[in-house]
Amino acid sequence: MGFIHPYDRPNSYIGRTLPRSRAMRAVAGRGRYTDDITPPRTLHAAFVRSPYAHAKILNIDTAAAKAAPGVKLVMTGAELAEICTGPWVGTLKVFDNMKAEPQYPMAVDRACWHGEPVVMVVAETRAQAEDAGEMVMVEYEELPVVIRKEKAIEPGSPVIHPNLGDNIAWEKVIGTGDVEKAFAEADHVLEETFEFGRHTAVSLEPRIVLSEYDPGTEKLTIHTSSQCPHMIETVFARTLGVPEHKVRIVAPDVGGSFGLKIHTFGDEIAATAAAIKLARPVKFVADRLESFVSDIHARENRVKAKIGIMNDGTLVAAEIDDLSGVGAYSQYPRTSVFEANQILHISFGPYKHPNYRAKATVVYLNAVPTSQYRAVGHPIGISVAEYMMDWAADVTGLDPFDIRRKNVMEDDSYPRIIGSGLPMKDLSHQACLEKLRTLMNYDDLRAEQAELRKKGIYRGIGVAGFIKGTAPSPVGYYGAGGARIAAQDATTVKLEPSGGVIVSLGVTDQGQGVDTVMEQIAAAAIGCSTDMVRAISGDTDATPYGGGTYASRATAIGGEATYQAALDLRREILHMAGILLQKDAEELDIVDGNVVDFGSSEARIPLSEIGRIGHFQLGELPNDYQPVLSHTRRYRLQDSPYIYTNGIHGAYVEVDVDTGWIKHLKHWVVEDCGRIINPQLADEQIRGGCVQGLGGALYEHCIYDDAGQLQNGTMADYVTPMAFEMPDIEVGHVETPTSESELGAKGAGESGTGAAPGVMMNAVNDAIKPLTSGRVKEQPITPEVVLKALGKI
Amino acid sequence: MSEEMVTVNMTVNGENVTKTIPVRMHLVDFVRTELGFTGSHLGCEHGVCGACSVRVDGDVVRGCLILAAQAEGAEVVTIEGLTDTGEISDLQDKFVERNALQCGFCTPGMLMTAAELLAQKSDMSREDIREFMSGNYCRCTGYHAIVDAIESVNNTRLKG
Numbered sequence: 001m002g003f004i005h006p007y008d009r010p011n012s013y014i015g016r017t018l019p020r021s022r023a024m025r026a027v028a029g030r031g032r033y034t035d036d037i038t039p040p041r042t043l044h045a046a047f048v049r050s051p052y053a054h055a056k057i058l059n060i061d062t063a064a065a066k067a068a069p070g071v072k073l074v075m076t077g078a079e080l081a082e083i084c085t086g087p088w089v090g091t092l093k094v095f096d097n098m099k100a101e102p103q104y105p106m107a108v109d110r111a112c113w114h115g116e117p118v119v120m121v122v123a124e125t126r127a128q129a130e131d132a133g134e135m136v137m138v139e140y141e142e143l144p145v146v147i148r149k150e151k152a153i154e155p156g157s158p159v160i161h162p163n164l165g166d167n168i169a170w171e172k173v174i175g176t177g178d179v180e181k182a183f184a185e186a187d188h189v190l191e192e193t194f195e196f197g198r199h200t201a202v203s204l205e206p207r208i209v210l211s212e213y214d215p216g217t218e219k220l221t222i223h224t225s226s227q228c229p230h231m232i233e234t235v236f237a238r239t240l241g242v243p244e245h246k247v248r249i250v251a252p253d254v255g256g257s258f259g260l261k262i263h264t265f266g267d268e269i270a271a272t273a274a275a276i277k278l279a280r281p282v283k284f285v286a287d288r289l290e291s292f293v294s295d296i297h298a299r300e301n302r303v304k305a306k307i308g309i310m311n312d313g314t315l316v317a318a319e320i321d322d323l324s325g326v327g328a329y330s331q332y333p334r335t336s337v338f339e340a341n342q343i344l345h346i347s348f349g350p351y352k353h354p355n356y357r358a359k360a361t362v363v364y365l366n367a368v369p370t371s372q373y374r375a376v377g378h379p380i381g382i383s384v385a386e387y388m389m390d391w392a393a394d395v396t397g398l399d400p401f402d403i404r405r406k407n408v409m410e411d412d413s414y415p416r417i418i419g420s421g422l423p424m425k426d427l428s429h430q431a432c433l434e435k436l437r438t439l440m441n442y443d444d445l446r447a448e449q450a451e452l453r454k455k456g457i458y459r460g461i462g463v464a465g466f467i468k469g470t471a472p473s474p475v476g477y478y479g480a481g482g483a484r485i486a487a488q489d490a491t492t493v494k495l496e497p498s499g500g501v502i503v504s505l506g507v508t509d510q511g512q513g514v515d516t517v518m519e520q521i522a523a524a525a526i527g528c529s530t531d532m533v534r535a536i537s538g539d540t541d542a543t544p545y546g547g548g549t550y551a552s553r554a555t556a557i558g559g560e561a562t563y564q565a566a567l568d569l570r571r572e573i574l575h576m577a578g579i580l581l582q583k584d585a586e587e588l589d590i591v592d593g594n595v596v597d598f599g600s601s602e603a604r605i606p607l608s609e610i611g612r613i614g615h616f617q618l619g620e621l622p623n624d625y626q627p628v629l630s631h632t633r634r635y636r637l638q639d640s641p642y643i644y645t646n647g648i649h650g651a652y653v654e655v656d657v658d659t660g661w662i663k664h665l666k667h668w669v670v671e672d673c674g675r676i677i678n679p680q681l682a683d684e685q686i687r688g689g690c691v692q693g694l695g696g697a698l699y700e701h702c703i704y705d706d707a708g709q710l711q712n713g714t715m716a717d718y719v720t721p722m723a724f725e726m727p728d729i730e731v732g733h734v735e736t737p738t739s740e741s742e743l744g745a746k747g748a749g750e751s752g753t754g755a756a757p758g759v760m761m762n763a764v765n766d767a768i769k770p771l772t773s774g775r776v777k778e779q780p781i782t783p784e785v786v787l788k789a790l791g792k793i
Numbered sequence: 794m795s796e797e798m799v800t801v802n803m804t805v806n807g808e809n810v811t812k813t814i815p816v817r818m819h820l821v822d823f824v825r826t827e828l829g830f831t832g833s834h835l836g837c838e839h840g841v842c843g844a845c846s847v848r849v850d851g852d853v854v855r856g857c858l859i860l861a862a863q864a865e866g867a868e869v870v871t872i873e874g875l876t877d878t879g880e881i882s883d884l885q886d887k888f889v890e891r892n893a894l895q896c897g898f899c900t901p902g903m904l905m906t907a908a909e910l911l912a913q914k915s916d917m918s919r920e921d922i923r924e925f926m927s928g929n930y931c932r933c934t935g936y937h938a939i940v941d942a943i944e945s946v947n948n949t950r951l952k953g
Contacts, residue, residue, distance in 0.1 A: 019889045020892065022897065023888070023897065024889050027885040027900055028873075029830070029833070029871065029873045029901045030832065031832070031900075036831035127817065128796075204834070204932055205836070253897060253898075256895075256898060256932045256933055257896075258932065510895070510896055511894070511897060511933055513895075681892060684892050684938055687935035688933045688934050689935075690935055692935075714839065715839065716839065720932070721936075722929075722936075723923040723927050724920075724926075725927075726923070726937075729937050
């Protein structure tokens, strides 16, 4: 008698591949994205953006634009500032001594990056709004531009925001042990400097808002492509002075997000202000050209690294010094220093070196603001550490697998604290490492590599281990930092009169399969088929307040809330069935949507009958029992700052040593995201994440000239990975459920992106090793970078 | 400056349509906003991403690079039309089964291109598939599952 864990039941939905209902809609062309929705009388906004990286706005003449066909409103940044509640400031209290300039939705008297919105035009059609935008005359006076991070910290550099005193946003040093002593005592000390280029999300569906205001009810409804509806509801409400409970955010289908769609964008605030002012729906879609100069960018780091190694390959000390070039402002409300903070904390994270020191310096530039993008900071920290580990292997004559075997934290050694001070638990570096070695047939690959080298074919094998922070807690950053960003999440699970189950989620689905995963968890916990369960997400009027989907948290945090809420509903169903059957609830079970005697599968009462009685035939129940049949649970991480995951990538590449061209032949990942709910969806998160990481490693680069002009802001010039360049990706798992929750799921969405750049850099360096003492230490690894390492240019 | 207009006639998804529209309107905007076929998407508006792919007189073209007026008299098929005729139902089913899409924004264009490839009815390697599909950008899947789905449908069709 009693309770069998849903994941221990035969044919459980937990651990089963099921298709996604959203996918069935999308393949038929019936996806419903925000731009597919156009209410009557919708107007369209377009923006005049700064052509300069830094310029004073002397005068704006909007007369001709206002008189242009179809135009309903022309608004300058100064005019918008008057109807907004004031500038926002992108700081968090947890980042000591961080400095940030207040930011308005559009430039008021000064533009600080190429692409900053300056004037908004609202017209009957987008084409008319753009036509009129060209008639707006803005007189600028150019100001000195700060665009190179190394120069931004030099004495005498122009200062972007004079109120801040200098261009430094934040400095931080962390560490344990005594690195100086360890370096002095080490057999080998290795030092290197790395460069990581700036890149951006390029979600295929651009940013978009469709804002509607009803002056009668004073209700503001915004359809928007967002990962975090509740967070952005708060942002819109507070910046526009609308009470938060009168704002509804709907995120319908979202065409890719990757961290881009968790931030505040001034053009979206402006378009919404126009909807309130005009009392007509206003739609704003960022076109691709303006996406490149207004979507958040990410990365742009120079990292100096130093390690101490003993002759037997033991890592005794590691030190990094990061210089991050962020944009003109600190992105609100998550800040632009998070990436640097992550680099400090996760670099060399798999290893048990006793001495660690890490320093970050974050500087403002006259460029698009940077902020959280898939795998925040991890690609940089992992690339640096794994490069250094491979170099240490070379110096000590060890194989890359062997040096990692020697230095990773043992699987039976948790809980423990790593050098950056972070607590680790439930990790499996050793198991993942051995599994990867088998999966990639490592010895055979090495033999093939050696054979081919004799024929002048240069192939390289890379490995790169990692830790990845997922599912942040409220104590670490956002809540404690003062930002109104929920680290908890909530799910309501309710039984309908039909016996069907509705699951309302605070977390959201951008195609990862969150809805399906939650339906599986609820069905498994209750004991019914997934056909009887329907998830609702992405609507703040229909879902409990939650943080949404960011930082690989949906299944880890929202999944536990769903699991517990579904168990509550299950308990109530059994309680009611016990009354109706005059049995102890402990003697009953739910199987396939029927209440049964425990241990049997014979139906006693179907859920449809529980639903009917619970909603309509309450006279059959005793007076002291009022059925609820709707249960909400919240879940937050408690003691740990994150649920850490781990894993390791392998890569096999061929380098054309004459052209520098890299052909990626095969990619492997073994990772541990804890309990897996839907294996196919988990694998596809890993695969998609890898390719996004490989894009940054090989091709993607937002290139600025010295005047702060973005040189390649089109999809033709900014190169993203396409099918032909990318390899097949084999995925394996080690499942160590997290001890933080009952469900045991960890995050899976970002670990592909986090480690793919590092494994690519190691594979390329392994390929060219016979020909040169030079190494690739720069990303993206363009053919030019490879040829430089080969000493050919 | 008044908008210059033109009256266009064409067949879209099997039905004759006549509309008076701005001369500068692109075909993808025409099918989306004038006809409500919102399955074709706008991703880059300069012919790189492939999300707007539609079929015009049998060829897959970029809906953002052709004006609606250029399709005068043409037979245009969008993802909705392909769905209604059942022409690619096996491919659509396989995309769902294999999870060859995540956000779904690229998917209609991806299916349009894949349908053209599969119409060749020939043996093809994964490399061949990857090369043919390289004009369609997907940020979510990493392409592996898309290649799996197309390969599987091709194998099934060749056997059938």
